[in-house]
């Protein structure tokens with residue numbers, strides 16, 4: 001049990017580092033695209049068509065990856081932060097309630113990313129996006145939309161890791177946060 | 178079944194769950210309880226379309242600019258200048274906060290971007306000078322809504338297109354109400370400063386005016402470039418936000434400079450804060466879709482119409498509806514759903530379309546800073562780390578003052594219409 | 605549950621051709637025992653979202669832009685080729701007798717979307733500008749026009765001017781700040797969307813029909829009983845007729861523009877020929893599936 005908790009936590013921490021790196025890169029790309037639009041307007045007297053779309057879609061990647069990091073590091077605003085530091089059985093109960101709330105939002109979103117009507121993966125959101133082109137860039141929309149299931153799956157791992165930490169017998173002191 | 182949803186939402190709230198997931202989880206449960214389970218299939222595309230919005234780009238970029246200005250000493254030079262100008266007044270930094278928001282309003286079209294950028298720069302400075310963090314956060318949130326009232330304004334552009342009303346006239350009409358709002362907030366801050374004995378800067382500590390102007394020049398040129406850029410049509414607000422980031426970097430080299438770790442920390446903080454905000458937007462979008470499907474705004478409008486309130490009663494009711502809508506709905510959703518329904522009734526009752534636009538914009542903006550669920554409060558809370566409820570409690574007097582300004586605006590339409598009419602933009 | 609019909613314009617029977625279609629369709633269904641409900645513009649989502657909902661069977665009917673259907677199958681992009689069709693009856697003929705609507709549907713139906721009809725939003729598109737009137741092709745040279753997509757960018761380049769992509773919600777801001785100098789749209793658009801404060805000139809260039817589409821969910825359509833499906837088909841036919849009749853009644857729109865303070869410029873035959881000539885290379889650039897351009901040419905007997 002404890003070994004599983006440690007493993008889950010390590011996975012969650014690793015994913016968090018990767019997500020943060022991707023998010024930072026996406027913000028940098030977004031800034032570059034928006035900045036290039038201004039420069040190009042005056043240097044080339046015409047901004048390239050793709051800058052707006054690239055900036056928007058980088059924002060989607062950066063924002064969603066950032067959202068998973070915000071979840072793991074608990075910077076999302078909450079009304080009752082003191083509930084987060086409770087321990088013992090009451091703390092575990094609150095942890096379960098919190099996890100249920102997250103899962104209620106995350107699981108259906110993930111499900112419908114993958115599956116379409118009649119649980120058909122060929123008609124799921126990602127499959128639908130695979131057949132659609134971005135407006136100005138020669139790329140399928142899937143390249144951008146895939147950020148949603150990835151971010152939500154990362155959040156799912158963070159939730160499971162947190163649950164595992166909360167319920168693993170705390171042999172050697174406090175569990176890591 | 179549906180009664181289970183508020184219970185579950187209360188349990189989520191009490192468990193300390195982040196608001197984004199409280200809203201998202203409750204939205205999903207509402208879909209299920211109201212027999213709309215199959216429509217949960219819209220979730221991925223709602224998430225995507227809610228955040229891949231061009232006008233949102235300005236938000237993370239202004240957050241980033243704020244991060245860089247903080248780390249590069251730009252903010253400090255501006256605060257020194259403001260201190261030399263109004264710091265000697267009691268509650269000086271509160272005044273600086275409001276003044277900066279007026280200035281920011283000329284750059285940004287949304288209160289969210291405004292709140293995010295100033296939370297990042299002025300709140301830490303105010304805390305350093307001995308203000309409570311709740312007060313610093315509250316005045317930042319309260320003054321952020323000057324942003325969408327003073328032009329440019331995303332809300333007004335949206336309203337203008339829905340109501341076929343001249344956006345130029347709407348923009349000009351927002352100037353005086355925005356300044357009136359600022360005046361009221363200056364008054365509130367002065368009153369608090371007197372009552373709670375807020376710090377004023379001692380004469381010996383106050384920077385001298387001329388040197389601090391000189392030191393602040395690189396920083397001051399930055400908003401000038403941005404405002405000028407937009408006014409003279411050199412760039413869109415989003416591009417201006419990008420320019421602000423580069424200008425912040427440049428200006429930083431006049432001050433303390435930026436290390437690579439400053440830059441990478443700024444980027445990662447921007448990503449995480451943006452993500453935190455986006456998750457709220459996504460969750461709200463899920464609720465918004467359900468409200469649209471179930472035609473809840475229409476039902477509300479029908480009830481209002483059936484009550485037969487008369488012109489004044491209707492105006493009051495409409496104000497209440499829009500404030501409530503601003504509290505629970507995404508602003509664009511609230512506009513798209515409610516304006517086509519309620520505005521024609523208001524016009525039939527003798528309202529002026531331009532004045533109505535300003536009033537609606539004012540209403541929705543107040544909703545952004547009103548507890549229980551104000552978007553700007555959430556932003557300020559997540560950027561500054563100030564507890565949401567502390568902020569919500571502290572902001573209430575400011576909200577009351579804003580409602581009073583709104584009431585004056587409703588009673589005297591000339592405040593908004595006079596200027597565009599004088600400039601020949603409206604008749 | 606009632607059939608959801610998502611609108612794409614304000615519910616205005618005077619100014620919006622797509623609303624005429626949608627409203628006629630809805631009323632016909634209601635009169636024949638099927639429940640239908642109109643949803644305000646963007647209430648159920650913007651273009652891409654509505655397309656996605658239709659393809660999943662979550663939304664029964666959506667009034668959409670043709671570009672939206674074009675992301676599923678590009679054949680429909682042909683309807684927007686500037687100066688390709690002599691007039692609207694010729695385009696209608698290509699879609700109907702010429703079999704092009706059926707050909708479009710061969711591409712979209714496998715993706716769950718049926719293009720029920722091509723709908724005209726208003727009179728053929730012309731050039732709206734903020735500061736500079738356009739009376740000749742040469743006048744386009746120093747303008748930076750708002751483009752909807754890559755096709756319009758290419759169009760402006762072919763005409764010797766420049767395009768910049770701006771999403772519709774940003775258009776008022778872009779025009780007022782000078783990020784763009786104008787756009788291509790039907791003449792009624794500044795009136796419908798309240799752009800009369802900054803659009804000052806309209807050139808009646810009649811470059812292409814303002815085509816939008818009525819999309820229907822194929823899951824839903826196939827799930828109907830034979831009798832219901834017949835009613836839906838009849839409703840669409842009725843809506844089609846109403847839309848074309850409305851279009852023919854749009855004779856006062858140029859006067860309405862003038863009344864709103866917008867200068868209306870007629871192109872001389874000579875200048876129109878120049879625009880047509882400059883547009884010829886565009887047809888090969890429109891991204892369409894293999895063979896679609898030939899099919900369009902054949903459908904109009906070229």
Ligand code: NA
Pocket residue numbers: 281282283284285286287323324325326327328329330
């Ligand atoms: Na503003």
Ligand code: NA
Pocket residue numbers: 274275277278295316317318320321
């Ligand atoms: Na402020």
